[in-house]
Amino acid sequence: MTDKTGFSLKLKSDASQRLAVVLINVFIFALAYAILRAPAFVSLAFILLVIVGLLAADKYRIIAWVYDLFIRHKKLAFTVAFLCAMAMPLLFAPKSSQYIAHIAVMACIYSMVCLGLNFQMGSADMVNFAPAAFMGIGAYSMAVVTVNMGLSGWIGILAAIFFSCTAGLLIGLPTLRTKGYYLSLVTMALQLVFTQLIKNIPYFGGPNGITGVKSLSIGDFAFYKSYTLFGIKLAPHVPLFFFCLLILIFFIYIAMRVGVSHYGLSLNTIAQDEVAANCLGINCNRRKLFAFIIGSIFCGIGGALNAGLTSFVGPSDYTFARSLIFICMVILGGMDNPIGVVVGAFLLTVLTEKLREFADYAQLIYALVLVTVLIVRPAGLIPKRVRNYCALFNRKLRQLAEPAAPSVSEQTFQSEN
Amino acid sequence: MSTMLEVRNLHTSYGRIPMLRDVNLDIAEGEVSCVLGANGSGKTTLVKAILNMVKADQGTMKLGGVCIDSWPTHKRVAEGVSLSGAAVGTFPKMTVETNLKMGAFYVNDAKILQDRLEEIYTSFPVLKDRLQQKAGTLSGGERTMLAIARAVINKPKLLILDEPSLGLAPIMVEEVFDIIQRLKKDKMTILLVEQNAAKALAVSSRGYVIQKGAIVFSGASDVLQKSEFVENPVM
DSSP: OOOSSSOOOOOOSHHHHHHHHHHHHHHHHHHHHHHHHSOHHHHHHHHHHHHHHHHHHHHTTHHHHHHHHHHHTHHHHHHHHHHHHHHHHHHTOBGGGHHHHHHHHHHHHHHHHHHHHHIIIIISOOOOSOHHHHHHHHHHHHHIIIIISOOOHHHHHHHHHHHHHHHHHHHHHHHTTOOHHHHHHHHHHHHHHHHHHHHHOGGGTGGGOEEOOOOOEETTEESSSOOEETTEEBOTTHHHHHHHHHHHHHHHHHHHHHHHSHHHHHHHHHHHOHHHHHHTTOOHHHHHHHHHHHHHHHHHHHHHHHHHHHSEEOGGGSSHHHHHHHHHHHHHHOTTOHHHHHHHHHHHHHHHHHGGGGHHHHHHHHHHHHHHHHHHOTTOSSOOBOOOTTTTTOHHHHHHSOSOOOOOBHHHHHTTO | OOEEEEEEEEEEEETTEEEEEEEEEEEETTOEEEEEOOTTSSHHHHHHHHTTSSOOSEEEEEETTEEOTTOOHHHHHHTTEEEEETTBOOOTTSBHHHHHHHHTTTOOOHHHHHHHHHHHHHHOHHHHTTTTSBGGGSOHHHHHHHHHHHHHTTOOSEEEEEOTTTTOOHHHHHHHHHHHHHHHHTTOOEEEEESOHHHHHHHOSEEEEEETTEEEEEEEHHHHHHSHHHHSOOO
16 A cells, blocks of 8 residues: 555665654654743744644654654664653753643653543543542542551552552443443543542541642652752652653553553454444453553552642542543543553643643633644544554564554544545 | 254343244254344344343253353353354454454464464455455445454354345345355354345255244245245245
């Protein structure tokens, strides 16, 4: 399938391909850095530029081209991206840029939550309106363990995993009986119940929440503390930022693996035709529960880290409105594509934070961006690709598979349908 | 010849409305059996009940001598009952190849999977040209082929084809029945559910007629061919 209108930059030699991988990676991270660093309006301009750029890039198949390039040089692409990501906290190191570091950590945490939501919303097409509630369960577990019980933050993380997992199971079970809009309504109700419940239980601090949540620490090395390195006073977020980045990379890896595994594939089939999926021998209920549980664990860990970051949990942080923002992030970035979801989460987090001074107009711009993207491309900024079963990670299958199939982005055919 | 699927006294209902009443089937191994019936007679309900997509109120089912009453749908499929039909669509946003591989969901060995795919490509040449195309862009006939191929790839003990000729051009109907003929030669056990009595009886060796949820005739196909049920098309 040769596409003449598509982007066709043929890099013949291996070296030039590798160079392209490195340069594209550095460019992406430099852009992210610029968006974070620039003052409000410059940053806004950058964000709009990225959105328009991505819309144009997909039209000329540039995204697919970059994808193929990165998959071909998987190890190199990953190493460079990892190094760039790890360099990010140091760029925000000086104490003067504390607020920017704060935004960056928040973007990481929101990305985690969105990746969790993506399992349900993107892969299995079960629109869960309660990601903020799952996040809240994680955050409150952390707060209760560290403040009310006075234990270490690591136990808080474990508690967050345990309770969000249990909540995912408990909420997943009744929603299995419902489909489509009804499932969304059930989760919506659960979100509202969660906020009310937290507000009315004194043990959880009522409407005032719990203050003084401890952040994580290894021995004497606290994750949220200002250190001095080579005579420069670092922002207190730096260790936490490193930690969040590592977890986020781990989550992206899990999300991608699940996406190409038979689990991800069966979630996709359930989204497209549940009866047919069942008729092919897929245990739909178990797969849906899996999506709920893994998603809520992601959200719970995100919540626990968020509590450690702000050292405060309150019912106002985990409301229905916050859930809607997560849903917007997933839709904007591109459903069922981990990279797209992270991009969406990053852009919208930065957008909200940068426009904090103009909060009255922030919602307007927010809505404008979202509506425009949805009109121009409903599949999101980086739409999901048509996947080849197990072709990405399973080497044995990949060797057996026929020579690399031309990659076609979801969008190309969607317009024809 | 042993019985592959044995259905005894099957009753189902939709709410308070009874659907199937006292249905008995004996599907012999390696044979093509057909169930004929008009619209609304309960053909698809019967198929769904065999796969437990519709809960049976009463009755027992045995697959190869093993009672399968308590098995959920996915287990019945895993143990060798495959269905292709109007109730089971293809996955429109996935490529043809992925659709086929989803059919072989329980095949873990890459080598066997590849062999099965090759077999499918030889018996369904239409699909081979369309492998990287999305199923949603196929024509109706090709989609039916894909659905049948997806059910066959699993090497089922019992293949159920629910109205494979539905909504197809006559030339595609020919092709579908050619495929059934070929599968029959490979000694696959097939339960063919059809409205097109003449075609169905031509390939099958045993026939059932279902009317208003009850089996009103069962017997050899050539006997059924000459009986009033087929001669008089108003069933």
